[in-house]
Every structure is written in structure tokens, then in C-alpha cells.
Amino acid sequence: EAGVTQFPSHSVIEKGQTVTLRCDPISGHDNLYWYRRVMGKEIKFLLHFVKESKQDESGMPNNRFLAERTGGTYSTLKVQPAELEDSGVYFCASSQALGGYSPLHFGNGTRLTVT
Amino acid sequence: DQQVKQNSPSLSVQEGRISILNCDYTNSMFDYFLWYKKYPAEGPTFLISISSIKDKNEDGRFTVFLNKSAKHLSLHIVPSQPGDSAVYFCATRTGANNLFFGTGTRLTVIP
Numbered sequence: 001e002a003g004v005t006q007f008p009s010h011s012v013i014e015k016g017q018t019v020t021l022r023c024d025p026i027s028g029h030d031n032l033y034w035y036r037r038v039m040g041k042e043i044k045f046l047l048h049f050v051k052e053s054k055q056d057e058s059g060m061p062n063n064r065f066l067a068e069r070t071g072g073t074y075s076t077l078k079v080q081p082a083e084l085e086d087s088g089v090y091f092c093a094s095s096q097a098l099g100g101y102s103p104l105h106f107g108n109g110t111r112l113t114v115t
Numbered sequence: 116d117q118q119v120k121q122n123s124p125s126l127s128v129q130e131g132r133i134s135i136l137n138c139d140y141t142n143s144m145f146d147y148f149l150w151y152k153k154y155p156a157e158g159p160t161f162l163i164s165i166s167s168i169k170d171k172n173e174d175g176r177f178t179v180f181l182n183k184s185a186k187h188l189s190l191h192i193v194p195s196q197p198g199d200s201a202v203y204f205c206a207t208r209t210g211a212n213n214l215f216f217g218t219g220t221r222l223t224v225i226p
Binding site for chain 2: 004009033035040041042043044045048056091093103104105106107108109
């Protein structure tokens with residue numbers, strides 16, 4: 001089966017611009033997560049979708065970040081306007097079921113650089 | 116405040132020897148613990164897990180130990196192989212599926 005795919009793999013934008021990241025989860029996975037890793041730090045939770053609904057968005061840094069998952073399939077994460085501190089690697093992950101021992105499957109990430 | 120800590124940013128081990136990676140957590144409500152492995156330019160890949168009702172789980176060369184009273188988790192790799200060189204992340208969760216990660220330990224296995 002195809003894994004979690006993310007696009008683009010790299011993005012370099014100027015401060016104040018807008019960037020949209022896309023994630024395609026593993027087919028059939030209802031749970032979709034966004035995480036971010038700033039260089040050398042921990043992988044930090046941003047938000048969690050169950051199908052098209054936001055289950056938990058407590059990790060979203062501020063209202064410059066907007067995540068959507070229309071139709072419960074792929075998801076987008078938009079940053080508008082981007083700031084320097086938004087630089088990092090954004091990971092998407094998906095899992096089949098809540099609870100139990102269902103590990104998250106991660107994509108390769110999008111490396112965002114804001115200059 | 117970070118709930119999961121990996122205090123060793125790096126570790127070097129000779130091929131064939133044991134690698135021991137450590138992780139400490141603060142929240143006694145965590146009930147499931149995982150280790151992920153990450154190669155450069157790739158996402159984290161699930162390696163091994165353990166629930167809070169156990170104190171050891173083994174899968175081939177990889178063994179995870181859980182000491183709940185000390186809130187400490189460790190991953191043992193034996194024998195270590197050059198292909199094990201990667202960044203290892205400890206992760207934990209409570210009832211929901213959201214994971215809390217540590218900062219990672221870069222393991223280098225020297226041939």
C-alpha cells in the first residue's frame with residue numbers, strides 16, 4: 001500500500017508570503033495528524049483530524065495556521081502570512097484506529113524555510 | 116514544558132555491541148510508549164512499542180524496557196549494525212492518539 005505522501009518536499013518563501021502544504025494519508029486511515037519539528041527540537045503536535053473533523057487543534061501555534069481536510073481524505077496546512085519562526089519540517093501522519101496499539105505512519109515531511 | 120526528555124543528543128557505538136537509548140517522561144498518565152527511527156530526509160518510522168501494563172517488549176534485536184516508578188524508558192539494540200545509524204525518538208501518549216515526542220538521540224554505529 002502507498003504510504004503517507006506530502007507535497008512539496010521543500011519550500012522556501014519570504015516572510016509575509018503564503019504557503020500551502022498538502023498531505024495524502026494512507027487510504028482508509030480516518031486519523032490524520034500534523035506535526036512540526038524545529039531544528040534540533042522535539043517533534044511537536046499541531047492538530048488531529050478524525051475524518052473531516054478537527055478532533056484536537058491544541059497544538060496550532062496561532063491563527064496564521066489553517067488546516068483543512070475536506071471530504072476526509074487529503075489535508076492541507078496553510079501558513080498565512082509566514083514568519084521566520086515558522087521554519088521547520090512539517091510532518092503529516094495517519095493511523096487507522098483511535099486507541100489500542102495503532103502506531104502513526106509518517107510522511108517524509110515538508111521542509112519549510114522562511115527567509 | 117517538555118513532557119518527554121531524551122537527554123543524550125548523540126551516541127556512538129561499535130558494530131556488534133549494545134546500544135542503549137534512554138528516555139524520561141513526566142506524566143504518569145501516559146499509557147503507551149513507542150520508539151521511532153528516523154533517517155535523513157525521511158519521516159519517523161515506527162520501531163517498537165510497549166504498553167504501561169508491561170515492563171519489557173522484545174522484537175528481534177530491539178528490546179524496550181519500561182520502569183514506571185522511575186518514569187523511564189529505554190531501547191536496547193543488540194547487536195548494533197551500521198544500518199541502525201539514525202535518529203531515535205521516544206514518544207508517549209495518553210488515551211487519545213496524540214503523541215508527545217522527545218528531542219531525539221542520534222545513534223552512530225561504527226563499523
